[in-house]
Amino acid sequence: MSGERPTLADVARRAGVSPSTASLALNDSGPVSAATRVRVEAAAQELGYAGPDPRARSLRRGRSGIVGVVLEDSLRDAFRDPMNVLMLDGIADVTGPAGNSLLLITERAGGPSSLVDAPIDAVVLFGCSPRVDDKVAVVRRRGLPIVSIEGEPADGVVDVGLDNREATRALAQHLRDLGHRDVALVTLELDRERRHRLLTPDLIGRATTYTAVERMKGAFEVFPEARGFATLGSTIDEGLVAGRELLADTAHRPTAIIGQSDLLATGVIRAAAELGLRVPDDLSVVGFDGVRVDDPAADGLTTMVQPAIAKGQAAGRAVLGLLAGEEVPSVSFTSEFRRGRTTASPAASASAGSAARA
Amino acid sequence: MSGERPTLADVARRAGVSPSTASLALNDSGPVSAATRVRVEAAAQELGYAGPDPRARSLRRGRSGIVGVVLEDSLRDAFRDPMNVLMLDGIADVTGPAGNSLLLITERAGGPSSLVDAPIDAVVLFGCSPRVDDKVAVVRRRGLPIVSIEGEPADGVVDVGLDNREATRALAQHLRDLGHRDVALVTLELDRERRHRLLTPDLIGRATTYTAVERMKGAFEVFPEARGFATLGSTIDEGLVAGRELLADTAHRPTAIIGQSDLLATGVIRAAAELGLRVPDDLSVVGFDGVRVDDPAADGLTTMVQPAIAKGQAAGRAVLGLLAGEEVPSVSFTSEFRRGRTTASPAASASAGSAARA
DNA sequence: CTGAAAGCGCTTACAG
DNA sequence: CTGAAAGCGCTTACAG
Numbered sequence A, B: 001m002s003g004e005r006p007t008l009a010d011v012a013r014r015a016g017v018s019p020s021t022a023s024l025a026l027n028d029s030g031p032v033s034a035a036t037r038v039r040v041e042a043a044a045q046e047l048g049y050a051g052p053d054p055r056a057r058s059l060r061r062g063r064s065g066i067v068g069v070v071l072e073d074s075l076r077d078a079f080r081d082p083m084n085v086l087m088l089d090g091i092a093d094v095t096g097p098a099g100n101s102l103l104l105i106t107e108r109a110g111g112p113s114s115l116v117d118a119p120i121d122a123v124v125l126f127g128c129s130p131r132v133d134d135k136v137a138v139v140r141r142r143g144l145p146i147v148s149i150e151g152e153p154a155d156g157v158v159d160v161g162l163d164n165r166e167a168t169r170a171l172a173q174h175l176r177d178l179g180h181r182d183v184a185l186v187t188l189e190l191d192r193e194r195r196h197r198l199l200t201p202d203l204i205g206r207a208t209t210y211t212a213v214e215r216m217k218g219a220f221e222v223f224p225e226a227r228g229f230a231t232l233g234s235t236i237d238e239g240l241v242a243g244r245e246l247l248a249d250t251a252h253r254p255t256a257i258i259g260q261s262d263l264l265a266t267g268v269i270r271a272a273a274e275l276g277l278r279v280p281d282d283l284s285v286v287g288f289d290g291v292r293v294d295d296p297a298a299d300g301l302t303t304m305v306q307p308a309i310a311k312g313q314a315a316g317r318a319v320l321g322l323l324a325g326e327e328v329p330s331v332s333f334t335s336e337f338r339r340g341r342t343t344a345s346p347a348a349s350a351s352a353g354s355a356a357r358a
Numbered sequence C, D: 001c002t003g004a005a006a007g008c009g010c011t012t013a014c015a016g
Helices: A008-015 A019-027 A034-047 A054-061 A075-080 A082-095 A134-141 A164-178 A201-206 A210-222 A236-247 A262-274 A308-323 A348-357 B008-015 B019-027 B034-047 B054-061 B075-080 B082-095 B134-141 B164-178 B201-206 B210-222 B236-247 B262-274 B308-323 B348-357
Strands: A066-071 A101-106 A122-126 A146-149 A158-162 A183-187 A227-230 A256-259 A284-286 A303-305 A331-333 A336-338 B066-071 B101-106 B122-126 B146-149 B158-162 B183-187 B227-230 B256-259 B284-286 B303-305 B331-333 B336-338
Touching: A008 A019, A008 A034, A019 A034, A054 B054, A066 A082, A075 A082, A075 A101, A075 B082, A082 A101, A082 A122, A082 A308, A082 B075, A122 A134, A122 A308, A134 A146, A146 A308, A158 A308, A164 A183, A164 A210, A164 A256, A164 A284, A164 A303, A164 A336, A183 A210, A183 A236, A183 A262, A227 A236, A236 A256, A236 A262, A256 A262, A262 A284, A308 A331, B008 B019, B008 B034, B019 B034, B066 B082, B075 B082, B075 B101, B082 B101, B082 B122, B082 B308, B122 B134, B122 B308, B134 B146, B146 B308, B158 B308, B164 B183, B164 B210, B164 B256, B164 B284, B164 B303, B164 B336, B183 B210, B183 B236, B183 B262, B227 B236, B236 B256, B236 B262, B256 B262, B262 B284, B308 B331
Parallel strands: A066 A101, A066 A122, A122 A146, A146 A158, A158 A331, A183 A227, A183 A256, A256 A284, B066 B101, B066 B122, B122 B146, B146 B158, B158 B331, B183 B227, B183 B256, B256 B284
Antiparallel strands: A101 B101, A303 A336, B303 B336
């Protein structure tokens, strides 16, 4: 350790030129004689100059080259959902080559808020609710461009959306067309209370998670009376819990279940298997996302395929556009229906059950 | 948009004080009269001052409050392994409250390297091979503290290690004690070539992934002749592929398989099930990590439990210590054996097979 | 308690 | 082609 890191001034002194010239030589950003350039480069080499201090450069340039990615949950929870990872990867696909790295920002209660502090040039909101959220206010005050992914429409926020409502409506309609009448929902987390429980009108009314709410609305358009279970998020385990709960009452068992993600749907299928129910003969199950799930139970799942990576890339492009001062429109992606082998017409016995109840 | 973001100077001017005084008032970092403080705060409020520009502050202070996390793979690949997510979360546990956020750095070939450019105060290397790696050289040149997680010992790098070799040796010994003699390995990725294939001496010789190599060595200490299959990384799918490959030849089937991760072991168990083999009756399987796998095949897996979150937290503490100028020692964590229901003595038939071969 | 000054390390017009 | 100067926005000794 030579103690202090050499600066551009050190290099210039050693090369016997002014700092300005050294800067031009090293950055190739102005006319410099070959001889001078060689001398400066040699000096930099000898001193072990590691390039300009990014802090100084970013102050001078007004850019840090860092994009903040704001996640609601702990990293652990956020990355458990493969969609989030894919979207993050999509963002990096675009921002990385443009010289921007991603800063992870999770807002834990208490502690310093990096949303206020961090040297970021822009922000991408992940699974947040921009409208409700005071995070947006903070960022807006700083004058940073904001991009949200599947965010509730909010002023000054460019959104990368998904047809959550319409897509879920299509799934529900698919079930209805097959003859299902008694359908239950398994939702993503509806609020930040970290409790999973049966859906109640009260709970629905207070739900804050935009994506989950939109998907729920789509289902209700077709099955206004649907029961449901709100989970803690997109995992197979949560789907299993939900499935057990919804399928427990044999006298009042739905003939189909709409999972708000493929992982949840996979868990439901496991629950069905536990109870000796065959899918799709005794129970139809649909998911959402179209992600590859490492589980045989997920094979041939009927679902809506969403373009997660493309969404991330779009968010990345939106960030770059805003940073370039362009007018950037919100965009909305469309999911694609994928018919699998987990949906069929309800069994006669189920219909009989309904009839008996009537 | 009011055009320009207000600066401290603007606030000072409006409050009728000097910038120095405004700074002291806003940061509570010096003696300021109550009246002045009120005036400055009011001015800040009126102007919508969003706090000090982090770029300027970090230049002045010589700290950006950002810790770089260097991942070998794409984010998608890195976060597929739950261990990495847990460790990352552990780092954030410690660095977050201290006011540091995490910057994701993945070195894709070509493109600007944020390892050179980014305003980071320190670096944590994830699943890299510090000794071999030129990344370390870059960071060292910048004079930044470096912490590696399960890195090969390297000068000036504080490591957070795990007893990979010894732990795997213990697993292997467990199998040997049960009577197994014909054991196969399923390894994590051994190099960056993105091909999965059977282990060969050549491949083993060129392996660069420290963790995988250490675990392999531990197994070889007990079973020097073990065959094996090198995967693309810790996923159930890769374990499935490996299992199929290793179990395909009925004449030469191992009686036990050592997976280098629980996900790989889970895949192996699935492969066994496909072939009609019962675990542990026909095949013993062990894993590594002790992670919760969302899969019934993983229930009761015999494995070594490693403290992933604690490792991340230790890495976070090491970073903070180095930033504080302390002498920070490398540390090594110990895994804990967990006997499950996936290991047993080899069946008589298998022994017979060996006998027949002899 | 308050202000003038220096400086963090760099880049970029602007003269020469 | 080269250098002196200004300035990015802030913080921190140092006088007063």
